[in-house]
Structures are given as C-alpha cells and as structure tokens.
Amino acid sequence: MSASTEVIADTKPSLGRPWSLWGRQIGAILRLEVRKNFLGKRAILIYLLAATPILLMAALSAEINWQQSRNNNIGEINIIFANLYEGLILRTIIFFGCAWIFMNLFRGEVVDRSLHYYFLSPVRREVLVVGKYVSGLIASVVLFTVSTAGSLVFLYVGLGSSGMNYFFEGAGKGQAMGYLGITVLACVGYGAVFMVIGLFFRNPIIPALLIYGWEFINFLLPPVLKKISVIHYLHSLAPVPVSEGPFAMVAESTPAYLSIPGLLLMTAAVLVIASFQIRRMEIKYGGE
Template identity: 40%
Template sequence: MNTGEFVADNVKAPMLTPGLSLWFRQLLAIFRIEFGKALISRRAFACYALAALPVLIFAIAAFELDEQGEPPFESIERARQIYGYIFSSLILGAVIFLGSASIFTTLFRGEILDRSIHYYLLTPVRREILVTAKFLAGLASAFVLFGLCTLICFLLLYLPFGMEQLISDITSGIAIQQLGLYLGITLLACMGYGSVFMATGLLFRNPLIPIMVVASWELIHFILPPALKVFSIIFYLKGLLPIPLDEGPLAVIVSPPPVWVSIVGMFGLSIVTVLGTIFLLKRLEVKYTDE
C-alpha cells in the first residue's frame, strides 16, 4: 500500500453538521471576504472620493477667515444649523445615497460582471447565509466609511471655536446627543438604501436606471403629497434630524413621523428587501454570455 492509499483510507474529512455553529462560521467567513472587498478594491475609490468631499468642504470652512479675520460662522448655534443643512443635503442626500448605491449594487452584480458568482453558488452555503453575510458586510463598510465622514465633519465644525467650546458641549451633552443622532441617521440610511440597492443589483442587469429613478423620487420628496411621502426613505430619515430644516416655499408641510416609526420602518424595509434578495438568488440562473 502506497502513501496515497494509506492517507485515503485513514484520513477522514471533518464532518460538517448543519446548524447554528456552522452557519455562523460560514457567515463570518463570507463577511470577512466581502468587507475587505468593499473597502479595498478599485470600486471603493469612488466611495472614498464621495466621503472626502464633505470633509474637504468643512476643512476649508474651518480654516477660512473673513475680511475681519473672524471665523465664517457667526456662532456655534449657527454652525450647528449649517452642519444640519450640509448633512441633510450633501452627506445624506448625495454621499450616502451614491455611496450605498456603489457598494451594495456590486455585492452581486459585481460578482456577475466579474464572472465569479458561481464560486459562491457552488459552495455548500445556504442562500440565506450568503445574502445576509453580504448585506452585513456592505452595511459595515458603508457605515465605517460614511460614519467616519460624519464624525470628522462634526469635529471640524468646532475647530474655529476652539477646544473649550467642544468640551463645553460634550459636558452639557448637546454634542454627544447631536452626533449620536447624525451617526444613527447615517446607519439607518446605509441600511435602508443599501438593502434596496442590493436587491436592485440582483434584479436588474443595468442597475443605473433604477438608481436614477430612486434618486429622482428622493429628490422631489419634499413636494410630494403626504400619501406619497411615506414611500420615500429620506422622509423618515429627515424626521430624525436634531435640528428641523426649512425645505423651501414649495415644500408640502407634513409632521415628521415618530422616532420609533422611522427606526422600525428602516429595519422593516431592510428585512423585506433582504428576504426578496434571497428569493431572487434562489432562482438565479447565471449566464455569463448574456452579461
């Protein structure tokens, strides 16, 4: 008996018993792979550029002085209000939206375009585990990137007023409260938009068109009647802003939803779209010649 036959007869492959332990290990392994791909890849460069844009704007504003040598913000209250407008319009309305579209649509569509999705589909991994792991990896990478952007911009807001003002606001709790709300909104935005765009990337061969449709709908949400506003993600997110913002003379004034409704709504949307993605993946037929 040669060595190969001896090994074949005496060495047994480890038994993988289906269950929570195996599913958790599979989920963690896929999460690590996808998290690294989301943050360290050529496709991630666009997200880094988006996240750097508001940081650059706040950095310029923090170091810029007017003709009298004074900071551009009249007071810290005015600075907080300006931050709210920039967060709502730029960070939330553009950076997080486009960044989530870039990260989440490529979770499956990128694999199909790279002709590598079959490696996952041929492994003994439940589709539920695969979709959940990819979604959590996309959510974690998006929140790390855009949450860090939100944090840096918030700290740059205090730079013209000195460390004393920052310490005072932290001690009083207003800085912690507002920063916590902004980070919470960032997480919910990544969750809501991300789940929609993940399903979009799997459902449509060219996700650019549905992304433009969603962007147009979110852009005009302020003029929509109350019955249609409830179908807009940004409507629930703006209701959580610590400083209410004026959306202009054309806006249809509607009372913001309660905090618990906004939070439950984003979680509910994410669960429904993730389940929809699982349904689509189970019926996916990969034909690379069609891509």
C-alpha cells in the same frame, strides 16, 4: 504500496437549523468581502466621496479661524451643518456611496465573472445574501460614519472653545450621536434597497435614478406618498430640523419610535425578497 480505508463516523443530520454553520459561513464570506470592499479598486471612489464633507468642513473651520468677521454663532453654524448633512452627506454621498457599494456586491461579481465560485460552494444562497449585505453594511457604516464624525470634529474644533463647550456641556454630543445614528440607518435602508436592485435588474442604473428622483422630490409629495421613501424617516430623525423650502408639502414628521423600527422592518422585508430572488438566480456572464 498499501491501501488504507478511512472510517468516518456517521453523524446524524441535526433536526434543527444549523445556525452555527451558517454563522461560520457568514463569517468566512465577511472576511473575503470586507477586504474586497475596503481594499479593492472599486473602493477608491467611495474613499473620495467620503472625504468630501470632511474637506469641506475643514475648509469652513479654517475660514472661521482665518476671518474674524465670519459669523461663528453656534446656532447658525448648526443650521449650516444640518443643511450640509442633509443636502450633501445624506442625499448625495451616502445615497450614491451605498448605491455603488451594494450594487457591486452581486453585479460586480457578475462583471468580474466570479459569482459562480460562490454559487458552486456549499453555501445556502440566503446565507450568501446575508453575508454580502453585512459586509456592505460594515464598509458603508465605517466609511460614512467616519465621514460624518470627521465633519463634526472640524465643525466643533473650528468654533474653538465655544464649540468644545457646546459639544461637551451643551447639546453638541446629542446632536452628533443623532447624525451618526441617521448615517447608520441610511446605510441600513439604502443598502438593502440597492442590493435588491442589483439582484433584480441587469441594468440597475435606471431604477437607481428613479429612486434618486423619488427621494429628491420627496418634499413635494403628499403626506401618504412621503412615507414610501427612506429619506422621509431619516429627515424626521434630524436633530436640527432643515427647512424643505417654500414649495414643500407640510407633513407630520414620523416619531423616532416609529421611524427606526419601520426602517428596520422595511430592510428585513427587502432582504427576504432578495433571498427569494437569489434562489432563482442564474448566471449569464455573456450578457454583461
């Protein structure tokens, strides 16, 4: 039997911030979380949600091909898609999908009684917030952009050669990029809001429903209040404007150069709030 002593070189702590360490930690969290977000049981609901608009556009595409009498005027079809995008994809599927994905990031861990593994590991909690947010963002952006892109593919394929010409030679490509961009921004904005709700509230349903109500009645709100919402900025970016109905309060739409940085700034602010909140977070599994 022999005893040996291992000598470890004394490394001086670096004076700057350990960005590379945080980067590696975020990478490790991402690997765990992305797998969970895509392959976990909770993902099934999101897959079903994301598949809905694709199936709907496939049905529309089949109907256009089936019924010659069906109007396949590009302008009109664009308006139909704009309404479908805003009414179903943006206001329902992305909203509820993001609510599910981002609220589950922390609340789901509490329910599974596994959050303490993260809290016991030598990771700064702010790093954990960023890692989890980015993982939720990857999941939501991938699923919902695929959903939007799939719907657009069926839209243009359904219209046949005129649709393909419109896509490749007309305004179709620009519009498609616009819709995909709005989808990404919606995931960024709603994701941050729902993650912070999941951190602040033990019962996140009521605040989520209040936000849904606020976003839903956005068209009725006076211009100043309209700006305190995510949907206003996303609506302003829509490539094909959608009428908000006869009861809507008319407000000047915010230009893209203001609405995109505005949303990103809001997201950053919400993430900072989430970082402060998680530092004081204590786990009480018994209450769940």
